[in-house]
Amino acid sequence: MSSTLNPSSTVGAKRWLIAGIALAVVVSMFSAQFNRYHLGIIIDIGINIILAVSLNLINGHTGQFSLGHAGFMAVGGYTAAKISLVASPLLPPALQPVIFLFALLAGGGLAALTGLGVGVPSLRLRGDYLAIVTLGFGEIIRVIVQNMESVGAASGLKGIPKFTTLGWTFSLAAVTIYFVTALVNSTYGRGFIAVSDDEVAASSMGINPVRYKVTAFVTGAFFAGIAGGLYAHHKQFLSPTGFDFLKSIDIVVMVILGGMGRTAGVVVAAIVLTLLPEVLRQFSEYRMIIYSLLIIVLMMARPQGLFTWNRKKGGAA
Amino acid sequence: MDWLLQQLINGLALGSIYALIALGYTMVYGVLRFINFAHADVLMLGAYAAYFLAPAVGGIFPLPSFTGTLIILLLSAMICAGIGILIEILAYRPLRHRPRLTVLITAIGVSLLIEFTCQHKAVFGADTKPFPQLLPEHDFNLGGLVISSNDLVVVVTTLLLLGIMWFIVQRTKMGTAMRAVSFNQQAAALMGININRIISFTFGLGSALAAVAGILYAMKAPGIDPLMGVQPGLRAFIAAVLGGIGSLPGAALGGLLLGLLETFAGGISGLSNYRDGIAFAILILILLFKPAGLLGKATIEKV
Numbered sequence: 091m092s093s094t095l096n097p098s099s100t101v102g103a104k105r106w107l108i109a110g111i112a113l114a115v116v117v118s119m120f121s122a123q124f125n126r127y128h129l130g131i132i133i134d135i136g137i138n139i140i141l142a143v144s145l146n147l148i149n150g151h152t153g154q155f156s157l158g159h160a161g162f163m164a165v166g167g168y169t170a171a172k173i174s175l176v177a178s179p180l181l182p183p184a185l186q187p188v189i190f191l192f193a194l195l196a197g198g199g200l201a202a203l204t205g206l207g208v209g210v211p212s213l214r215l216r217g218d219y220l221a222i223v224t225l226g227f228g229e230i231i232r233v234i235v236q237n238m239e240s241v242g243a244a245s246g247l248k249g250i251p252k253f254t255t256l257g258w259t260f261s262l263a264a265v266t267i268y269f270v271t272a273l274v275n276s277t278y279g280r281g282f283i284a285v286s287d288d289e290v291a292a293s294s295m296g297i298n299p300v301r302y303k304v305t306a307f308v309t310g311a312f313f314a315g316i317a318g319g320l321y322a323h324h325k326q327f328l329s330p331t332g333f334d335f336l337k338s339i340d341i342v343v344m345v346i347l348g349g350m351g352r353t354a355g356v357v358v359a360a361i362v363l364t365l366l367p368e369v370l371r372q373f374s375e376y377r378m379i380i381y382s383l384l385i386i387v388l389m390m391a392r393p394q395g396l397f398t399w400n401r402k403k404g405g406a407a
Numbered sequence: 408m409d410w411l412l413q414q415l416i417n418g419l420a421l422g423s424i425y426a427l428i429a430l431g432y433t434m435v436y437g438v439l440r441f442i443n444f445a446h447a448d449v450l451m452l453g454a455y456a457a458y459f460l461a462p463a464v465g466g467i468f469p470l471p472s473f474t475g476t477l478i479i480l481l482l483s484a485m486i487c488a489g490i491g492i493l494i495e496i497l498a499y500r501p502l503r504h505r506p507r508l509t510v511l512i513t514a515i516g517v518s519l520l521i522e523f524t525c526q527h528k529a530v531f532g533a534d535t536k537p538f539p540q541l542l543p544e545h546d547f548n549l550g551g552l553v554i555s556s557n558d559l560v561v562v563v564t565t566l567l568l569l570g571i572m573w574f575i576v577q578r579t580k581m582g583t584a585m586r587a588v589s590f591n592q593q594a595a596a597l598m599g600i601n602i603n604r605i606i607s608f609t610f611g612l613g614s615a616l617a618a619v620a621g622i623l624y625a626m627k628a629p630g631i632d633p634l635m636g637v638q639p640g641l642r643a644f645i646a647a648v649l650g651g652i653g654s655l656p657g658a659a660l661g662g663l664l665l666g667l668l669e670t671f672a673g674g675i676s677g678l679s680n681y682r683d684g685i686a687f688a689i690l691i692l693i694l695l696f697k698p699a700g701l702l703g704k705a706t707i708e709k710v
Contacts, residue, residue, distance in 0.1 A: 153508060155508055155511055155512065157515075208691075210695075211691050211694040211695040212691075212694055214694075214698070215694060215698050218441065218442045218507075218511055219648075219694060219698075221442070221511060221515070222442065222641075222644060222645075222648075222690070223687070223690060223691060223694065225641065226641065226645070226686070226687035226690060227687065229641075229683060229684065229687060230683075230684045230687050230688070233680070233681055233683045233684040234681075234684070236680075237680045237681065339515075339519065342512075342515075346512065375527060375528075376527075378519065378523040379520065379523045379524055379527065381519070382516050382517075382518075382519035382520035382522075382523060383516075383520060384516075385512060385513070385515065385516030385519070386498060386513055386516040386517060386520065389502065389505075389509050389512050389513040389516065390501055390502065390513070393505070393509055
């Protein structure tokens, strides 16, 4: 069934996926050539692409509003970090990629499970509740982590092995883009857009809005968890304050700027908004003021986002 | 027993402040059906208004005194009412007929804008400022109980304001119009009610309450900073949902309940570390089992 609908874009997406992974692996071989600072920023870009594209599934395609992406990132990051901290001294170094993959998947899985717990009560209701619940969820995660001695409590989790490479990050970014694009363009995925356009109309067409909203939310949370795992093994240090509300806002701004529901625009926004603070370091005190003004002005003048030029009807990503 | 009573008093004082803030959320939700995220920041602005007014007013009515405090409360409430009305006109009114998500995102944007502008060193600065003493303070000892005069003032002010609010909403022409707009905006407009005026009035009233709540909160807190509104704001929103959003008695009840629950949990040693999480646990429980809230009416979305 799924291939009958919009086959060209799914095939195109698959081609992009393979190209993306190949490029990531090839570039990764030369990563020793880069200076450490630049390499770090490039990996940041990749992680932010995963975060923004996955949040776009929730806030863009499905028309919900989550403010808790950093919370899911924290769940994934802490889980993955703990697993590799425990497992990597026990197993031979040759198995490191296996440990890392397992740690990432476990982090993503736990984040998805948490997403289910948060999503089911709040997504049965109208949009505003999700915003508040996810906002509070980030707070709960912080409180829990601060009281957990096994993950370093308030002083943070140190000495996480540096597993994250350029290849890992961008391969996973390509997988995220592919997965979200293919999902939204599938027959099943049309339901997300239907729910976003009009919940009542969608449910009268036999679509269960709650189910679609929860699916989008859990999928988004999974990828946020993966991004958290990458982040943990990139920075090698996690602290509960690193995943606060402002981190979520950063990701939200990427989605709004890129255009809610426009994957390509969101990727561009993720790249631009990761580079911009690095370039404009001397204006860093104005960063959040500009972000918030940007949100307001965009909502009034250009709700479709800044990096979206041709708005096709029908919601193809 | 003493411990229980002591926590009860502390909880009532905290809950009263939550109730005052929750009233603002619930009133705006009633007429516009959206969460005014900037409400928590109006509360902060109220506390700052008092902070800057205190020396000026203190010059005429030496502080700490009741007259001086009353004048500061009134002036701050008026300033914040103006700010609230301005926010609505500038940010929300142009989006009145846009999708709900657009308005919600704008509200978050407005909230962030106020917070970060105020944190900038050219405005208030991000540091905590000591709040001036407005009222003479005295601790009353009743047996083993300690009741601070501030707690009494908080509870009495809240009760008074709740009474005034009830009177405005139920007994005045403006209040009747507010209820009409909240019931059905289109029908209210057809009956000759000036919708924009009612919405401005609602924002003004809610923001004035937020200003008073902000000052009361600051009197109990160690100091004020530009993010001081975020935590009580979130709690108050949860209180509004707990009581049933859109319902004024619900907001009051929700605020008091939440204040009591948090205080009692804070007093139990195993739970006190998790005190910040309790409000959200309550929110999730209420959304699961009684999404309309304790005193709210379940509504069906009509097409």
